Amino acid sequence: MAQLDPTALDLPLVAPKRSIRVGRIRVPGWLALLLRNSKSRTGLLIVAFMVFIAIIAPLISVAHPNDFNILATRQAPSWHHLFGTTDQGSDVFSQVVVGARRSLLLGALAGALATLVAAALGITAAYVGGIADEIVNLLTNVFLTIPAIPLLIVASGYLRARGMWTMIAVIALVLWAFEARILRAQALTLKNRDFVLAAKASGEPTWRIVFGELMPNMISRIAAAFVLVFYVALLVDSGLEFLGLGDMSATSWGVTIYWAQVNSTVLQGEWWPFMFPSLALGLTVLGLVLVLAGIDEVSNPQLRTEHKRGRLARIVFGRAAA
Amino acid sequence: MRWFARRLCFYVFAIWVALTINFLLPRLMPGSPISGLLQHLSPAQLAANPGIVQTYEALLGGGHHSVWQDYVTYLHRISHFNFGISTSNYPTPVSEVVGRTLPYSIFLVGVAFILSFVIGTGVGMVAAWRRGRFTDSFIVPALMTVSAFPAFVLALLGLYFLGLKAGWFPIQHAYDNDVIPGWSWTFISSAFRHAQLPILVIIAAYAGGWVLNMRTVMINTIGEDYVGMAHAKGLRDRRVMTRYAGRNAILPPLNGFAAQFASAVGGLVFVEIIFSYPGVGYTLQSAVLGNDYPLAQAILVVLSVCVIIANLIMDVLNFVLDPRLRTS
Numbered sequence: 035m036a037q038l039d040p041t042a043l044d045l046p047l048v049a050p051k052r053s054i055r056v057g058r059i060r061v062p063g064w065l066a067l068l069l070r071n072s073k074s075r076t077g078l079l080i081v082a083f084m085v086f087i088a089i090i091a092p093l094i095s096v097a098h099p100n101d102f103n104i105l106a107t108r109q110a111p112s113w114h115h116l117f118g119t120t121d122q123g124s125d126v127f128s129q130v131v132v133g134a135r136r137s138l139l140l141g142a143l144a145g146a147l148a149t150l151v152a153a154a155l156g157i158t159a160a161y162v163g164g165i166a167d168e169i170v171n172l173l174t175n176v177f178l179t180i181p182a183i184p185l186l187i188v189a190s191g192y193l194r195a196r197g198m199w200t201m202i203a204v205i206a207l208v209l210w211a212f213e214a215r216i217l218r219a220q221a222l223t224l225k226n227r228d229f230v231l232a233a234k235a236s237g238e239p240t241w242r243i244v245f246g247e248l249m250p251n252m253i254s255r256i257a258a259a260f261v262l263v264f265y266v267a268l269l270v271d272s273g274l275e276f277l278g279l280g281d282m283s284a285t286s287w288g289v290t291i292y293w294a295q296v297n298s299t300v301l302q303g304e305w306w307p308f309m310f311p312s313l314a315l316g317l318t319v320l321g322l323v324l325v326l327a328g329i330d331e332v333s334n335p336q337l338r339t340e341h342k343r344g345r346l347a348r349i350v351f352g353r354a355a356a
Numbered sequence: 357m358r359w360f361a362r363r364l365c366f367y368v369f370a371i372w373v374a375l376t377i378n379f380l381l382p383r384l385m386p387g388s389p390i391s392g393l394l395q396h397l398s399p400a401q402l403a404a405n406p407g408i409v410q411t412y413e414a415l416l417g418g419g420h421h422s423v424w425q426d427y428v429t430y431l432h433r434i435s436h437f438n439f440g441i442s443t444s445n446y447p448t449p450v451s452e453v454v455g456r457t458l459p460y461s462i463f464l465v466g467v468a469f470i471l472s473f474v475i476g477t478g479v480g481m482v483a484a485w486r487r488g489r490f491t492d493s494f495i496v497p498a499l500m501t502v503s504a505f506p507a508f509v510l511a512l513l514g515l516y517f518l519g520l521k522a523g524w525f526p527i528q529h530a531y532d533n534d535v536i537p538g539w540s541w542t543f544i545s546s547a548f549r550h551a552q553l554p555i556l557v558i559i560a561a562y563a564g565g566w567v568l569n570m571r572t573v574m575i576n577t578i579g580e581d582y583v584g585m586a587h588a589k590g591l592r593d594r595r596v597m598t599r600y601a602g603r604n605a606i607l608p609p610l611n612g613f614a615a616q617f618a619s620a621v622g623g624l625v626f627v628e629i630i631f632s633y634p635g636v637g638y639t640l641q642s643a644v645l646g647n648d649y650p651l652a653q654a655i656l657v658v659l660s661v662c663v664i665i666a667n668l669i670m671d672v673l674n675f676v677l678d679p680r681l682r683t684s
Binding site: 175278 | 366367369370373374377378381382500501504505506508509512513515516520527568572615618619621622623625626629630637640641644645647649652653655656659660663664667
């Protein structure tokens with residue numbers, strides 16, 4: 035699922051104080067911090083570019099993504115069809131551009147829902163402690179043990195309608211454990227801080243301490259966890275669509291790759307119907323991974339170093355490779 | 357020993373949860389479970405398999421009893437490894453289909469995942485040890501970029517470039533069509549050749565994660581006093597890297613092995629499908645698309661058990677490597 039799992043996120047907090055302060059800074063503050071780091075800057079640029087493309091998709095797509103044209107099937111990329119055409123003569127460029135909308139939206143919403151569940155459960159469990167904590171911890175570990183992709187495949191096999199919201203709910207339900215583990219561990223380090231104890235002493239109810247005191251102080255960590263689940267959800271969703279188990283009437287990257295696979299275009303030497311949506315997917319994930327790596331470096335100064343790198347390395351990988 | 361006992365209890369619990377999810381899934385969907393399943397079937401399928409309705413009824417407890425009664429019957433059946441009849445391979449029992457396909461998957465994911473772990477942690481270790489040098493500035497970003505692509509994209513790319521264009525690897529199936537599976541040399545060499553590209557893809561997909569993980573932990577470890585002490589004693593650089601820093605840094609990645617292996621099993625499903633590799637992942641997809649729920653359920657259970665066994669092995673390894681666990 036997450037091939038790149040920057041588990042550095044759940045290492046013992048090296049500089050918790052700093053990360054809390056990062057969370058308190060106004061929005062431009064954290065953005066500035068992320069933009070100063072070369073990795074997260076590259077990542078943010080990539081993601082922003084993808085989001086931008088998704089927003090202006092109707093303006094730049096040359097044809098309706100599912101329009102077919104028997105006279106123009108299986109065309110290699112050309113000026114007329116930038117990314118070539120599919121077996122049905124649909125324009126791959128339009129499919130990729132319009133598909134970005136659904137793929138990104140679904141990934142982001144599923145990630146947000148999973149984050150919400152994980153934050154509520156993980157932080158509450160850590161704060162309350164005792165038997166509730168044991169139960170949440172146990173559930174988290176169980177969900178991490180049962181392989182998520184096969185579970186999702188079987189679950190979506192039972193679904194009768196595979197609309198967008200259904201897929202979001204199913205994916206979030208399977209992925210929340212990922213984050214809950216991280217957020218619980220981080221909440222544990224916060225629960226005995228003075229401000230939490232003070233809130234407790236003044237008689238604040240549990241839900242107010244969790245949502246009003248702990249969560250705002252962990253906002254940077256929650257955001258990082260969201261980025262992680264965002265790209266995992268993106269991968270999982272396109273994976274399910276690739277298997278023919280998503281909403282196959284929609285236009286998305288996974289669906290385009292699915293049809294490329296079903297029509298065995300790869301075996302016939304047609305690389306464009308699967309290559310372009312795959313590249314878009316991979317690039318987006320890479321961007322999100324870089325953002326995460328940048329967040330790690332910002333909050334863990336030990337990971338940052340000034341490198342002496344050769345000129346070639348700078349040219350090939352840019353500053354992102356640092 | 358108490359630690360071990362706790363882990364074992366947890367694994368038993370995890371298997372129970374997996375079984376319960378399997379039991380509940382068809383019942384959570386709106387409507388009666390049987391009609392829900394039958395709705396997916398075409399009249400032709402129903403006509404071709406006269407026993408199919410009974411099979412589903414047996415699978416779901418027939419709908420004549422209470423849910424609890426069904427549940428007990430279900431657990432009883434599973435505890436005797438009776439997963440029912442595979443409807444898409446009617447009348448072959450599910451256990452036979454799984455038994456035929458599982459060895460291929462275990463071979464593929466076992467070899468590939470261990471290799472990716474060894475390569476990934478090795479590269480991560482060297483990259484952290486020699487910060488900013490060749491490994492750190494070329495191999496690490498390259499592996500990271502490759503691993504950012506999902507396994508199914510990498511498999512398609514490998515299939516197209518390495519299999520089809522370059523012609524270095526066979527692109528389909530687990531062995532040549534004219535070879536009969538068995539313990540003969542021709543079969544083993546054929547199977548090995550067909551496994552190369554899938555294994556390569558899984559390594560490419562997962563090595564990056566290990567690199568990132570190991571590098572981060574290793575960087576933190578290098579700052580520890582005992583590493584400086586080992587240097588001060590005049591030990592060779594390589595020895596300090598592997599025996600002092602590396603050995604301690606490998607524990608957190610090893611602990612992350614559980615989640616990563618579960619995710620690699622997911623990647624395996626895609627890789628098998630793309631290479632038409634006759635393992636459980638390939639079978640799972642055709643089972644779900646063909647509405648063969650007994651088979652799909654059994655595969656989910658079997659995969660969960662495989663992940664748990666891998667976890668157990670890792671626990672033992674952890675026990676050997678981490679003295680803190682032995683003393684507590």
